[in-house]
Amino acid sequence: MSAAAPLDRGGPAQPLLTVRGLVKHFAVKGSLFGAKAMVRAVDGVDFEILKGETLGVVGESGCGKSTTARLLMHLIEPDAGTLIFDGETVGDGGLTMREFRRQVQMVFQDSYASLNPRLTVEASIAFGPQVHGVQARQAVDRAHGLLDRVGLDPSRFAGRYPHELSGGQRQRVNIARALALQPRLLILDEAVSALDKSVEAQVLNLLLDLKEEFGLTYLFISHDLNVVRFMSDRVAVMYLGKMAEIGPAGAVFDKAAHPYSAALTRSMPSMDPDHRTEEAPIAGDPPNPINPPTGCRFHTRCTFAESVCSTRVPALDPVGPEGGPSHLAACLMHEPGSGHSKAEAS
Amino acid sequence: MALLRFGADAMPSAIESSEGYWASVWRRLRRDKVAMIAGAVVLALILMAVFAPYIVPADPFSGRMLRRLRPIGTEGYPLGSDELGRDMLSRLIYGARMSLLMGVTPVIIAFGLGSTLGIVAGYLGGWFNTIAMRTIDIFYAFPSVLLAVALSGALGAGLTNALVSLSVVFIPPIARVAESVTTQVRNRDYVEAARASGAPGFTIVRVHVLGNVLGPIFVYATSLISVSMILASGLSFLGLGVRPPEPEWGLMLNTLRTAIYTQPWVAALPGAMIFITSISFNLLSDGLRSAMDVKQ
Ligand SMILES: Nc1ncnc2c1ncn2[C@@H]1O[C@H](COP(=O)(O)OP(=O)(O)O)[C@@H](O)[C@H]1O
Ligand code: SF4
Ligand SMILES: [Mg+2]
Numbered sequence: 309m310s311a312a313a314p315l316d317r318g319g320p321a322q323p324l325l326t327v328r329g330l331v332k333h334f335a336v337k338g339s340l341f342g343a344k345a346m347v348r349a350v351d352g353v354d355f356e357i358l359k360g361e362t363l364g365v366v367g368e369s370g371c372g373k374s375t376t377a378r379l380l381m382h383l384i385e386p387d388a389g390t391l392i393f394d395g396e397t398v399g400d401g402g403l404t405m406r407e408f409r410r411q412v413q414m415v416f417q418d419s420y421a422s423l424n425p426r427l428t429v430e431a432s433i434a435f436g437p438q439v440h441g442v443q444a445r446q447a448v449d450r451a452h453g454l455l456d457r458v459g460l461d462p463s464r465f466a467g468r469y470p471h472e473l474s475g476g477q478r479q480r481v482n483i484a485r486a487l488a489l490q491p492r493l494l495i496l497d498e499a500v501s502a503l504d505k506s507v508e509a510q511v512l513n514l515l516l517d518l519k520e521e522f523g524l525t526y527l528f529i530s531h532d533l534n535v536v537r538f539m540s541d542r543v544a545v546m547y548l549g550k551m552a553e554i555g556p557a558g559a560v561f562d563k564a565a566h567p568y569s570a571a572l573t574r575s576m577p578s579m580d581p582d583h584r585t586e587e588a589p590i591a592g593d594p595p596n597p598i599n600p601p602t603g604c605r606f607h608t609r610c611t612f613a614e615s616v617c618s619t620r621v622p623a624l625d626p627v628g629p630e631g632g633p634s635h636l637a638a639c640l641m642h643e644p645g646s647g648h649s650k651a652e653a654s
Numbered sequence: 655m656a657l658l659r660f661g662a663d664a665m666p667s668a669i670e671s672s673e674g675y676w677a678s679v680w681r682r683l684r685r686d687k688v689a690m691i692a693g694a695v696v697l698a699l700i701l702m703a704v705f706a707p708y709i710v711p712a713d714p715f716s717g718r719m720l721r722r723l724r725p726i727g728t729e730g731y732p733l734g735s736d737e738l739g740r741d742m743l744s745r746l747i748y749g750a751r752m753s754l755l756m757g758v759t760p761v762i763i764a765f766g767l768g769s770t771l772g773i774v775a776g777y778l779g780g781w782f783n784t785i786a787m788r789t790i791d792i793f794y795a796f797p798s799v800l801l802a803v804a805l806s807g808a809l810g811a812g813l814t815n816a817l818v819s820l821s822v823v824f825i826p827p828i829a830r831v832a833e834s835v836t837t838q839v840r841n842r843d844y845v846e847a848a849r850a851s852g853a854p855g856f857t858i859v860r861v862h863v864l865g866n867v868l869g870p871i872f873v874y875a876t877s878l879i880s881v882s883m884i885l886a887s888g889l890s891f892l893g894l895g896v897r898p899p900e901p902e903w904g905l906m907l908n909t910l911r912t913a914i915y916t917q918p919w920v921a922a923l924p925g926a927m928i929f930i931t932s933i934s935f936n937l938l939s940d941g942l943r944s945a946m947d948v949k950q
Contacts, residue, residue, distance in 0.1 A: 378846075381850050383846050383849060383850060405852070406852045409850060409851065409852035410851075410852060413850060413851075414847070414850055416843040416846070416847065418843055421842055421843040421844065422842075422843035422844050422846075422847055423844055424844040424848075424861075424862050424865070424866070425675075425866065426675055426865040426866060427861075427862075427865075432844075435848065435851065435853070435861060436851035436852075436853075439851055439852060439853040439854075439857060440851075440852065469675070482847075485847065486847075489851060
């Protein structure tokens with residue numbers, strides 16, 4: 309089936325996935341008289357995932373990382389937004405949802421909850437290929453091959469149930485299950501966050517090997533900045549349902565353009581124990597996504613905030629010549645003529 | 655020793671198979687003494703009902719008016735005789751047939767219909783769920799005794815009508831339980847992962863939902879068997895269910911109530927049977943529930 313769909317249809321320069329104007333608001337019961345309120349979980353997000361790269365996504369808990377992932381997988385319906393996969397629009401007469409789903413797979417955070425407790429490991433892995441028309445026998449063979457590939461001896465593990473495995477083993481099974489459909493893009497939503505540090509390192513190395521071997525592209529979501537830095541080519545920083553900054557990992561981590569990314573990376577626990585800082589990153593809790601701050605959403609916690617920040621919404625624009633065109637940030641300080649005292653007058 | 659080692663080495667590539675889910679449930683249930691005793695009682699009752707014609711010491715339908723209301727232990731009447739002089743032991747044994755039938759049949763019917771409705775509503779969610787569950791709630795709002803009596807009364811006396819009304823009484827609670835466990839399972843990551851693989855809804859329900867919801871719904875349904883038996887006895891007591899001279903424990907309790915002062919022990923026997931049977935079903939159902947708890 310992968311022979312019919314040529315890999316790399318649009319050439320290497322064509323982004324694998326282009327996301328435009330993605331919006332998802334959840335209706336929730338407000339506190340007053342049960343009135344409906346809207347959680348603006350994802351509120352107009354644009355980005356591209358390039359072929360063969362690992363795009364890391366960071367941001368505080370609740371900023372909309374998982375919702376973005378679930379929207380990309382079409383597990384929940386977006387309120388607005390377009391997905392373009394290797395040059396083809398998803399849905400609306402372009403790439404069918406079924407084919408898109410085969411090309412994009414996901415690994416979830418909770419390794420136990422993401423495996424059916426009543427199915428053996430091989431049955432869980434073989435399920436996807438069978439849905440896509442692979443004969444049961446071949447699907448099981450493929451499952452055994454993948455188990456072997458993720459470091460689990462099929463003769464020992466194929467017939468086991470999830471509760472008989474350790475967290476790391478289960479997450480290897482989940483990775484095998486995701487790869488069983490031979491996807492091109494793998495979304496890893498906090499896929500290693502629940503694992504012990506030593507197991508985490510093994511699984512991360514496995515992911516790097518698999519990426520090489522199968523020519524995969526990763527969307528790597530994590531709140532652990534060190535892990536994201538280790539894995540990613542580029543990094544996107546989200547804040548309250550919006551993209552704050554996106555750019556090459558080195559640039560975002562060392563020369564962050566957005567005050568929020570700067571604060572996040574400054575608070576990063578150093579890998580070197582002598583340089584550990586205990587400094588609290590950013591004052592206060594993130595504001596409520598039900599009524600996000602006007603203007604720049606970060607203005608309530610930003611040390612550079614000025615009056616213009618509470619009225620004008622910053623656009624996600626290139627940071628400037630030294631950052632290069634691939635480094636974007638949504639901050640009025642980088643927007644010429646925005647009225648912020650640190651911005652260039654236009 | 656050598657042979658044993660050879661045997662073990664001879665099949666190094668055989669796939670290790672693990673204990674399946676139901677095997678592990680049975681292993682845990684077997685260790686639960688209370689559940690095993692309750693299960694033995696239930697089994698005995700079922701055997702008693704099935705083989706009633708072969709084990710009764712006397713004809714449960716014919717009595718002698720001269721030997722009415724004999725006490726327990728009378729010669730020829732080990733458990734006494736009823737108000738028409740019929741052998742109580744034989745009638746109690748025969749009564750198990752009707753009482754089990756009326757306890758189990760409505761629950762099976764309601765399990766089939768109620769869980770289908772609840773699973774579909776739970777998996778689909780949305781407006782279908784809202785309409786189905788609000789309708790169910792209207793029925794659920796009535797006390798089950800009242801609903802059973804009202805339905806039976808409306809349909810008319812008789813065994814079939816009693817079974818139908820009891821089935822209707824149990825559909826709402828089973829559907830509600832089915833809906834709530836399905837809603838939980840539907841939001842688990844493994845169902846999301848199955849949806850992400852592009853599987854159609856029907857396949858997801860068959861492979862990933864049913865296996866995880868039928869167990870809990872079944873356990874809940876078994877706990878209703880005792881309620882059904884008691885309600886059925888109540889209907890018979892009111893003259894809406896089984897009719898005389900058919901032996902049925904609820905009906906026997908009714909006809910013997912006038913003898914409560916003269917032969918209290920004999921009059922209490924059908925009640926004792928109802929009590930023992932329903933408590934056995936409940937204890938078995940409890941044991942099943944804890945044995946099916948996945949956390950091991
Ligand atoms: N199904 C839902 N219904 C209502 N609110 C939701 C739902 N899913 C997520 N949210 C809300 O959307 C926001 C973003 O959540 P999420 O995407 O899970 O964040 P993250 O993964 O970055 O921690 C949170 O405020 C969360 O409470
Ligand atoms: S726009 Fe203003 S508030 Fe927002 S990050 Fe930039 S300086 Fe801070
Ligand atoms: Mg999350």
